[in-house]
Every structure is written in C-alpha cells, then in structure tokens.
Amino acid sequence: MQFFLAIILILAINSFVESSSSSSVQQCFSKGSEGFKGVTYEYIDSAYNANYMNPLTDQLDQMTFYEAGLFSADYINGQVFYQYRRNENSIWEEGKLVAFKSNGTQYFLDSLDGGNCSVGKIDPETQFTIPPLDLVSQGTMGGVNVDFLEYPQTNNYTSNTLIVNSDNCYFMSSNCHNTPLYPAGFSLITFYNFMDEPDSQLFQLPPQCWNLNLDSTQSIQKYSKSISNIFPNIGKY
Ligand SMILES: *[C@@H]1O[C@H](CO)[C@@H](O)[C@H](O)[C@H]1NC(C)=O
Numbered sequence: 001m002q003f004f005l006a007i008i009l010i011l012a013i014n015s016f017v018e019s020s021s022s023s024s025v026q027q028c029f030s031k032g033s034e035g036f037k038g039v040t041y042e043y044i045d046s047a048y049n050a051n052y053m054n055p056l057t058d059q060l061d062q063m064t065f066y067e068a069g070l071f072s073a074d075y076i077n078g079q080v081f082y083q084y085r086r087n088e089n090s091i092w093e094e095g096k097l098v099a100f101k102s103n104g105t106q107y108f109l110d111s112l113d114g115g116n117c118s119v120g121k122i123d124p125e126t127q128f129t130i131p132p133l134d135l136v137s138q139g140t141m142g143g144v145n146v147d148f149l150e151y152p153q154t155n156n157y158t159s160n161t162l163i164v165n166s167d168n169c170y171f172m173s174s175n176c177h178n179t180p181l182y183p184a185g186f187s188l189i190t191f192y193n194f195m196d197e198p199d200s201q202l203f204q205l206p207p208q209c210w211n212l213n214l215d216s217t218q219s220i221q222k223y224s225k226s227i228s229n230i231f232p233n234i235g236k237y
Pocket residue numbers: 100102103105205212213214
C-alpha cells in the first residue's frame with residue numbers, strides 16, 4: 001500500500017500542476033471522456049442486492065458485498081487496471097485485473113483461484129472510456145460544489161448517477177440503484193486520492209501472467225465479475 005501511496009503522491013503533484021490550467025470546465029463529461037487522459041483512484045464500494053448481468057449465465061443476478069481497491073484507466077491507449085479486496089458472504093477475496101483494448105485481452109488473478117493468472121477475451125463491445133453524461137442537477141457535498149451526472153439509460157435494471165467536483169470534474173461518489181421494476185438494491189462508491197491521469201506503471205503484467213496465451217484460457221468469469229460489470233465508468237453502454 002505504501003508503494004501505491006508513493007506513486008499516487010508523485011502523480012498527484014504532476015496532475016495538480018496540469019489541472020490548474022483547466023479551471024474553466026463548463027459541464028463535466030458532456031462529451032464523455034473526450035479531453036481526459038484517464039483516471040486513477042482508490043475507492044470503497046458497498047453494495048446491497050445490486051443488480052448486475054452475470055457473465056456466466058447472461059442472467060440478471062444480485063450482489064451484496066463490501067469492497068476496497070485501486071483503479072486506473074488509460075482512455076487514450078485503452079488500458080485498465082483494477083485491484084480489489086472484497087468481502088462477499090463473509091468470504092474475503094482479493095485480486096487484480098489488467099485489460100488491454102489493443103489485443104482484446106484481460107488478465108485476472110484472484111485469491112480464490114490460488115492466485116493463478118487467467119487470461120480471457122474482452123467482450124468487443126466493452127468501452128474503455130466514459131460515455132457522454134447528462135447533467136441532472138447541481139449541489140454541494142461537504143462544502144464542495146458538485147454536479148450530478150447521469151449515465152445514458154442502456155438497461156432497465158439499474159440507474160447510475162456519478163457525482164463530480166464541478167470545478168475539476170474529479171469523481172466524488174457514484175450511486176447506482178436497482179430500478180423500481182426490481183427488488184431494492186444499490187451500490188455506493190466513494191472515491192479517494194483521485195487523479196485525472198492513468199498510472200502507467202499499474203498496467204505492467206504481473207509475473208504470473210507472463211507467457212500465457214489465450215489457448216490457456218481458464219474460466220475468467222468464474223471469479224471475476226468481468227470487466228463490463230465492474231464499474232459504472234467502464235463497460236458496455
Ligand atoms: C496484450 O497486450 C499487452 C500490453 O501490450 C501485453 O502485455 C500482452 O502480452 C498482450 N497479450 C496478448 C495475448 O497478445
């Protein structure tokens with residue numbers, strides 16, 4: 001963790017210098033992530049009975065869990081890194097996912113799989129960017145002016161709101177809840193140490209994943225919720 005904090009600190013200083021020149025942002029993400037290089041943040045996600053599309057069965061399923069992690073996305077080069085520690089049904093699980101748009105490949109390690117690396121194809125419809133978001137209202141969180149942004153409605157089972165700092169578009173919170181068609185459920189994410197840049201060091205493949213090719217594909221979705229289900233800011237729109 002100290003290793004990550006050191007990286008975050010160095011990058012935070014860099015991005016502070018750069019972001020001070022972009023203070024005249026009008027509406028955050030009105031053109032999606034166009035103009036943004038990427039993001040890196042730590043997060044805590046609490047979910048109760050939250051709807052998600054189970055990639056194994058292609059059926060709607062519900063998840064209840066508590067999770068903390070580190071996430072980075074490079075919107076320009078199409079790369080995603082995600083490391084998590086999750087408690088689901090009182091079982092702690094930790095793992096890591098690295099995905100590359102260029103060759104449509106994702107690598108996944110999970111403690112429930114003995115830390116072995118799995119390799120899998122990414123659904124070709126997966127977007128590595130943020131879609132254009134609608135401004136639905138404005139307010140404050142703490143003393144910070146925020147925009148409430150809504151994701152385009154692409155399914156009828158969840159509705160997603162992203163709350164960002166109005167001045168610099170930094171993520172603050174994400175609220176996802178099941179639509180009234182379904183039993184109540186939600187996922188609430190809070191973001192920490194947000195940076196408006198990818199952390200390129202995170203996209204290095206872990207040694208366990210070296211020299212694996214797609215022929216050795218194991219069931220990546222057995223443990224992973226798959227990349228398109230993980231976060232509201234990445235996936236199928
Ligand atoms: C996919 O691209 C990444 C990043 O360049 C590389 O590390 C990985 O080995 C590639 N995987 C395949 C199957 O080509």
